[in-house]
Amino acid sequence: MEQLDKEWIKDVMDISEKELTPKQAKIVEAAIEIFSEKGFAATSTSEIAKQAGVAEGTIFRHYKTKKDLLISIVMPVISKFAVPFLAEKFLLEVFGDEEFENFDALLRKLIYNRYEFVKKNVQLLKILIQEMAYHSEIQESFKNVFVNISLPKFQSAIKMLREKDQLVDFPTETMLRLAVTTIVGFLITRFIIMPDYDWEDEKEIEYTIQFIRNGLKDIK
Amino acid sequence: MEQLDKEWIKDVMDISEKELTPKQAKIVEAAIEIFSEKGFAATSTSEIAKQAGVAEGTIFRHYKTKKDLLISIVMPVISKFAVPFLAEKFLLEVFGDEEFENFDALLRKLIYNRYEFVKKNVQLLKILIQEMAYHSEIQESFKNVFVNISLPKFQSAIKMLREKDQLVDFPTETMLRLAVTTIVGFLITRFIIMPDYDWEDEKEIEYTIQFIRNGLKDIK
DNA sequence: AATGGAAGTGAGTAATCACTCACATAAAGT
């Protein structure tokens, strides 16, 4: 992995944990790298310690169990996931004043925002996605954030769009599902399944926006 | 898990392995269940043996290593994944003779076909998806099947549709990506993320078809 | 300078791991 710019790790972490000792930071850094490469269950604490350049005991000085370390890594990612939806600016910026193409603008803003987020946090998101399947606490925490923060914003966005633009007569949840899976599908394909493909990101994003817009537009 | 109808396991297996001894079948059955619940790395051979009601040594009589057992479970799923694309009937049935709405018909056929496949094989697909992330042999085998079997069929289908219907001017790979992620997104949401939600499958499938069709239709 | 608490250590521990092997049994071929 690249040496420079490990700042983002601290950046993500300090939502919940304020200050990490240098060795603790090294532990988190090593854990993220190995967890994302081999998976949580296949990673041993001795390996993390070795990679971090600390004694194995040091891990357990800061984290009660190995799973505790995982949780402390994964939970802040869930918080960060919801951040753009918490910003009131997010919706206001789009529906503010001028009359430009609302639907496209909203989608473009959302996609570029999440595009940068995923780009910055591929390793962490890999861990989150993988381990969500096996740890119900993570599942529930994610569900809470989504249902309470993201979902309402999405729903009110669709409601506003329904008035301004002419949208197809699908249930709101269905429209949401289609839009979200298309965006998430793009990001997963782009950064996880085929990260080495020669992507023309701006073009692909515009195609994706057009696909969703037309797919949800009411066609007489 | 349900007791009845464990036939599908044998059904999937016997693509590569012809006959399993009763105890071997029990081992495979138990392994599938535990792998899909806890993940490959977190599952011990002693647990599999216990659940299967055999001695631990019996596992290694039939499979050289624990990973061997995983591979023998996962590989046939990849084969089965490609089956509908191998059948020449598949495309012929859709583009055969009459002039009905080609695009919708093709999508509907494809989605219902994969819907049934996923419904039957959720556990196996969970294992495949999860372990693909960590085992490069599985990755490569899947990639081979996709690139050599599924992809060409998709591409020729899009080519044929481009002539008959009016499709948007996206690159073929982009159209493919959008359609595939939408379908896969639906199936994963339906069977893995929210299997307990009160789905109205036929309606959701029709919405999904309409979404893809309009999303890829050329709008003047 | 003395003290106390936090940070860091690494040898040690019981449990569990994947896997082996000598042996028992069953089935099949001659």
Next chain:
DNA sequence: ACTTTATGTGAGTGATTACTCACTTCCATT
């Protein structure tokens, strides 16, 4: 009936696991 081969067993193996603990080192406060 006899031999061979395939199937199944479970106690046993060394390696590795997550985690502990008595100890040292460091540093801030008195």
